[in-house]
Amino acid sequence: xxxxxxxxxxxxxxxxxxxxxxxxxxxxxxxxxxxxxxxxxxxxxxxxxxxxxxxxxxxxxxxxxxxxxxxxxxxxxxxxxxxxxxxxxxxxxxxxxxxxxxxxxxxxxxxxxxxxxxxxxxxxxxxxxxxxxxxxxxxxxxxxxxxxxxxxxxxxxxxxxxxxxxxxxxxxxxxxxxxxxxxxxxxxxxxxxxxxxxxxxxxxxxxxxxxxxxxxxxxxxxxxxxxxxxxxxxxxxxxxxxxxxxxxxxxxxxxxxxxxxxxxxxxxxxxxxxxxxxxxxxxxxxxxxxxxxxxxxxxxxxxxxxxxxxxxxx
Amino acid sequence: xxxxxxxxxxxxxxxxxxxxxxxxxxxxxxxxxxxxxxxxxxxxxxxxxxxxxxxxxxxxxxxxxxxxxxxxxxxxxxxxxxxxxxxxxxxxxxxxxxxxxxxxxxxxxxxxxxxxxxxxxxxxxxxxxxxxxxxxxxxxxxxxxxxxxxxxxxxxxxxxxxxxxxxxxxxxxxxxxxxxxxxxxxxxxxxxxxxxxxxxxxxxxxxxxxxxxxxxxxxxxxxxxxxxxxxxxxxxxxxxxxxxxxxxxxxxxxxxxxxxxxxxxxx
Amino acid sequence: xxxxxxxxxxxxxxxxxxxxxxxxxxxxxxxxxxxxxxxxxxxxxxxxxxxxxxxxxxxxxxxxxxxxxxxxxxxxxxxxxxxxxxxxxxxxxxxxxxxxxxxxxxxxxxxxxxxxxxxxxxxxxxxxxxxxxxxxxxxxxxxxxxxxxxxxxxxxxxxxxxxxxxxxxxxxxxxxxxxxxxxxxxxxxxxxxxxxxxxxxxxxxxxxxxxxxxxxxxxxxxxxxxxxxxxxxxxxxxxxxxxxxxxxxxxxxxxxxxxxxxxxxxxxxxxxxxxxxxxxxxxxxxxxxxxxxxxxxxxxxxxxxxxx
Numbered sequence: 001x002x003x004x005x006x007x008x009x010x011x012x013x014x015x016x017x018x019x020x021x022x023x024x025x026x027x028x029x030x031x032x033x034x035x036x037x038x039x040x041x042x043x044x045x046x047x048x049x050x051x052x053x054x055x056x057x058x059x060x061x062x063x064x065x066x067x068x069x070x071x072x073x074x075x076x077x078x079x080x081x082x083x084x085x086x087x088x089x090x091x092x093x094x095x096x097x098x099x100x101x102x103x104x105x106x107x108x109x110x111x112x113x114x115x116x117x118x119x120x121x122x123x124x125x126x127x128x129x130x131x132x133x134x135x136x137x138x139x140x141x142x143x144x145x146x147x148x149x150x151x152x153x154x155x156x157x158x159x160x161x162x163x164x165x166x167x168x169x170x171x172x173x174x175x176x177x178x179x180x181x182x183x184x185x186x187x188x189x190x191x192x193x194x195x196x197x198x199x200x201x202x203x204x205x206x207x208x209x210x211x212x213x214x215x216x217x218x219x220x221x222x223x224x225x226x227x228x229x230x231x232x233x234x235x236x237x238x239x240x241x242x243x244x245x246x247x248x249x250x251x252x253x254x255x256x257x258x259x260x261x262x263x264x265x266x267x268x269x270x271x272x273x274x275x276x277x278x279x280x281x282x283x284x285x286x287x288x289x290x291x292x293x294x295x296x297x298x299x300x301x302x303x304x305x306x307x308x309x310x311x312x313x314x
Numbered sequence: 315x316x317x318x319x320x321x322x323x324x325x326x327x328x329x330x331x332x333x334x335x336x337x338x339x340x341x342x343x344x345x346x347x348x349x350x351x352x353x354x355x356x357x358x359x360x361x362x363x364x365x366x367x368x369x370x371x372x373x374x375x376x377x378x379x380x381x382x383x384x385x386x387x388x389x390x391x392x393x394x395x396x397x398x399x400x401x402x403x404x405x406x407x408x409x410x411x412x413x414x415x416x417x418x419x420x421x422x423x424x425x426x427x428x429x430x431x432x433x434x435x436x437x438x439x440x441x442x443x444x445x446x447x448x449x450x451x452x453x454x455x456x457x458x459x460x461x462x463x464x465x466x467x468x469x470x471x472x473x474x475x476x477x478x479x480x481x482x483x484x485x486x487x488x489x490x491x492x493x494x495x496x497x498x499x500x501x502x503x504x505x506x507x508x509x510x511x512x513x514x515x516x517x518x519x520x521x522x523x524x525x526x527x528x529x530x531x532x533x534x535x536x537x538x539x540x541x542x543x544x545x546x547x548x549x550x551x552x553x554x555x556x557x558x559x560x561x562x563x564x565x566x567x568x569x570x571x572x573x574x575x576x577x578x579x580x581x
Numbered sequence: 582x583x584x585x586x587x588x589x590x591x592x593x594x595x596x597x598x599x600x601x602x603x604x605x606x607x608x609x610x611x612x613x614x615x616x617x618x619x620x621x622x623x624x625x626x627x628x629x630x631x632x633x634x635x636x637x638x639x640x641x642x643x644x645x646x647x648x649x650x651x652x653x654x655x656x657x658x659x660x661x662x663x664x665x666x667x668x669x670x671x672x673x674x675x676x677x678x679x680x681x682x683x684x685x686x687x688x689x690x691x692x693x694x695x696x697x698x699x700x701x702x703x704x705x706x707x708x709x710x711x712x713x714x715x716x717x718x719x720x721x722x723x724x725x726x727x728x729x730x731x732x733x734x735x736x737x738x739x740x741x742x743x744x745x746x747x748x749x750x751x752x753x754x755x756x757x758x759x760x761x762x763x764x765x766x767x768x769x770x771x772x773x774x775x776x777x778x779x780x781x782x783x784x785x786x787x788x789x790x791x792x793x794x795x796x797x798x799x800x801x802x803x804x805x806x807x808x809x810x811x812x813x814x815x816x817x818x819x820x821x822x823x824x825x826x827x828x829x830x831x832x833x834x835x836x837x838x839x840x841x842x843x844x845x846x847x848x849x850x851x852x853x854x855x856x857x858x859x860x861x862x863x864x865x866x867x868x869x870x871x872x873x874x875x876x877x878x879x880x881x882x883x884x885x886x887x888x889x
Contacts, residue, residue, distance in 0.1 A: 023784070038690060045709060048717060051721065105611060113386075124618045190494065191438060229843050290716070294713060399591030409597055
């Protein structure tokens with residue numbers, strides 16, 4: 001009987017070996033596929049960047065940055081666009097950051113866990129998923145017309161601030177959550193009030209995480225086109241908004257907030273929408289500038305977050 | 315009026331600084347962590363709380379500075395009377411901030427703020443509104459001296475607190491707690507994370523400190539309780555089993571449970 | 582139960598009125614900040630609905646939902662939303678065909694196959710891809726992808742739905758990859774060890790053990806992707822042409838709900854005309870679609886959520 005079993009046992013062993021080899025092959029195929037996909041994604045990012053740089057190359061000179069747009073493609077520049085972007089982002093920053101941080105602090109430190117705070121949380125995560133053009137419609141109806149702010153830098157700044165808000169709120173909350181309980185208890189134990197604990201400990205220790213979120217939010221705001229078009233940013237402007245800083249007292253003015261304007265991505269959109277190839281070169285050059293800014297900012301934020309994670313010294 | 319409570323009818327002829335009366339405590343999920351605990355804290359004495367894990371000693375300690383208020387849902391039932399105010403510090407009319415300014419705490423794991431040594435000690439004063447630099451300097455120095463840390467850090471007050479060793483950090487935390495001139499200091503297993511030499515330093519420190527204030531210390535380490543405390547309370551499952559002068563508890567406990575714990579028969 | 586020690590509060594321990602008042606004021610201020618999110622949601626609904634109501638007084642809902650021509654700004658006006666919806670669905674569909682396989686493969690590879698160092702490099706790259714502005718992707722679609730497609734299929738018009746659809750897919754891959762990968766990494770190591778101990782390969786473990794365990798997160802990733810694709814504006818505005826066209830044929834040009842809104846905003850419109858109101862009606866439709874997708878996503882996640 002033992003002799004009869006042997007060949008059967010061998011046969012089983014063979015088929016098992018075959019099956020294992022098969023499975024290993026599948027494993028290998030998938031691993032190769034995965035590597036291929038990932039490599040393609042990385043290469044795509046590179047191609048995007050290089051394509052813009054190569055296509056836009058003829059325009060990379062100082063004039064491009066200091067000229068207004070013009071009907072002659074070779075002379076058209078992005079002066080009004082990058083100044084417009086800077087001013088709009090200034091408004092966005094000063095609205096979204098304080099609002100986002102205080103909102104995040106309230107939700108993490110003060111709000112009691114009940115249906116009401118749940119409602120706020122649901123809202124924040126919902127808003128993060130709303131298409132950006134809807135924010136544009138909101139701004140058009142509310143800021144431009146109902147509030148009478150017009151198609152201005154102020155409106156654009158507020159709109160982008162609304163877009164950026166969920167990002168700042170979420171990063172603030174996560175940064176606060178990573179502060180260990182015993183630091184808070186030590187502060188309370190010494191007789192600090194809730195606000196003192198927030199102001200002297202919770203918020204300062206969260207700066208790193210908050211900053212990361214702010215940078216990512218600003219990078220997104222630079223590239224947002226749809227909502228800004230919707231509120232009526234001009235696509236061809238050959239003037240600059242009034243400067244915020246003047247030479248006579250009171251040195252700072254706010255007229256620029258009411259001015260018409262354009263921003264970098266809209267300028268790019270305007271140029272790419274034209275049939276003449278010469279304008280496409282301009283579009284590429286603008287795109288190169290935009291993508292360089294966003295890559296730098298996002299890259300910086302990623303590095304910052306990495307550093308913070310490594311430096312934890314609680 | 316006086317409910318049936320566990321014991322301590324022996325009059326030790328001491329001044330009472332604070333005492334708990336029939337204290338019950340319930341966590342937010344409903345579990346009862348303290349059951350009718352009545353215990354005096356005598357002035358200028360060290361009172362130790364011993365007992366196995368989960369017996370409620372840390373919970374009891376944290377009632378004294380209203381730490382439980384930080385987590386919604388917790389409930390105190392009973393009283394802790396503070397003298398000379400003769401006021402129940404657990405009552406609603408009492409401001410927990412005021413309590414914490416007079417009763418301070420040192421935690422199990424040293425938890426200095428991620429700030430400089432100076433700022434750590436000065437923080438308690440700053441939250442009180444003290445901003446005069448000279449006053450702050452003086453009080454910081456006094457507190458650091460009181461914590462036996464001054465000579466080691468006087469030249470580097472602006473250094474980050476994290477650069478200190480574990481034992482130094484804990485003494486820094488003690489200085490931080492001292493800066494506000496508290497009347498009672500609560501120690502929650504203060505040396506369990508430290509090496510023997512650092513432990514010894516802190517135990518010596520506590521013996522000095524008791525001349526100025528009253529100390530309530532929770533410790534897992536019975537030998538430590540025997541070494542430094544004047545009075546000891548043995549707790550088990552949220553109840554106070556026995557309270558007496560330390561040498562009585564350790565040489566001639568009146569309850570069998572106390573004796574079993576002390577001799578290591580269980581725990 | 583007693584007494585005097587409760588009623589008489591020594592002044593040194595009593596509540597400090599001024600300090601408590603300050604704390605209350607600050608808390609109120611912070612509360613107002615916290616409420617902003619709710620206000621924004623309410624404002625969005627209010628603006629869209631209030632501008633859409635006059636539109637629907639002029640156009641019947643039946644026409645809106647069934648007419649296959651959308652020309653609110655021409656002399657002969659039609660108000661059927663179907664062409665915009667077909668454009669949205671077609672481009673989204675193409676995007677998903679590209680993104681779902683690529684994104685899922687990436688997620689599985691990163692979670693189950695890749696070494697720690699590879700993950701440390703690739704995850705930031707994915708994040709950088711997420712940060713690329715959509716105008717740039719639009720440029721890419723028009724200037725690089727469509728010409729490439731035209732080499733394969735020379736009859737392809739410059740404006741079509743295939744190019745932007747594919748590019749949208751590429752744009753969405755990092756979203757799917759990172760959410761799905763996070764959800765897979767959350768599956769406890771013990772499950773993997775159980776599978777490996779039985780002689781399973783990484784591939785088998787990934788497909789038969791990890792993916793089912795992480796399915797709720799993976800589905801969430803897909804829902805996020807759909808949401809993102811439906812709401813995308815610039816890629817389509819640049820590369821698909823802006824002519825509403827009721828068709829599901831990818832080689833034709835078309836407009837989506839989003840690109841329509843942009844094309845109108847680029848022109849000049851009187852504040853109260855039907856043209857102006859039509860963009861809010863379109864926006865409302867988009868919002869409802871996004872909401873339904875999110876609710877669906879929530880329901881599916883709850884149904885498949887695993888507790889480890």
